[in-house]
Amino acid sequence: MRKRLRQMDKLIRLADLREDLARRALAQAGHALSERTRERDEAQGRSLALRRDQAERREILRNPLIGSAQLRGQLSAVLTTFEADRTREAEARKIASDAEAARRTAEQTLIAARFDLIQAGRLTEKRRRIREPIQTALFRAAEARDELEAEEIRRDLPAPQGGMT
Structure with a gap:
């Protein structure tokens, strides 16, 4: 019986360790989610700023060309610049998209860590109920x-003698 109790105590300690690890994993997943969210927001902000800057630059490059027919050679350079701008914008959008995917992955990890914590808590409680x-x-x-020992001791003791001299 004592062996079984010691075994249950060890199992409870193991379940407690699992629960503690699940709590730590949950905290790490929460931190990772906040980091991925921050990174996504920053990437989206950079992408938006890049699009604005390049749109302004394209507008500036267009204006001199409209009034001057002599700048045909520069038109090719401007068009190449526009294409490069579009490429950079696409890259920025992809970075923002990748950051969003990483954030979603971190969110799923957080959900899994919460589930693991719940499972570890249930296991700990189950083992405690079995131990009681x-x-x-x-x-x-x-x-x-x-009580049996006390009864045997009482039986084995000689009966008190009534007379003293």
Whole structure:
């Protein structure tokens, strides 16, 4: 019986460790989610700023060309610049998209960590419930043994003698 109680104590400690690890994983997943969200927001901000800057630059490059027919050679350079701008914008959008995907992955990790914590807590509680009757039975057996020993001692003692001289 004591062996079973020690075994349950070890299992409870193991379940407690699992629960603690699940709590740590949950905290790490929460931190990762906030980091991925911050990174996504920054990437989206950079992408938006790049689009604005390049739109302004394209507008500036267009204006001199409209009034001057002599700048045909520069038209090709401007068109190349526009294409490069579009490429950079696409890259910025992809970075923002990748950051959003990483944020979603971090969110799923957080959900999984919450689930693991709940499972670890349930396991700990289950093991504690299993341990209680074993401990109670062990305590009652010890009490019964003590009572039996006390009864044997009382029987084995000689009866007190009534007369003293």
